[in-house]
Amino acid sequence: MDKTYNKMPFDKWCSITGKVLEMEKEGKKAEAMAYFNANVPMLPFLAKIFKEKLGADVLRASGCNLSEAEAVFGSDWLDS
Secondary structure, eight states, rough: SSSSSSOOOOOHHHHHHHHHHHHTHHHHHHHHHHHHHHHHHHHHHHHHHHHHHHHHHHHTTTBOHHHHHHHOOOOGGGGO
């Protein structure tokens, strides 16, 4: 697995971003951001930087999808 590039299929990406745009048009900007963060995996190198700068607890509480970081760094990477 490439450690810096999201491998999400293009059609899934389009579906997610389409829903985000609809939510924003409805004035649901906070919900749109939360939906995007939960559904699009954060790039592993960004997750590592966020952990170093903000701490593991803040990253956990953010609601961000960390599945790719876990695939690269291991399931317990936030605790190490």
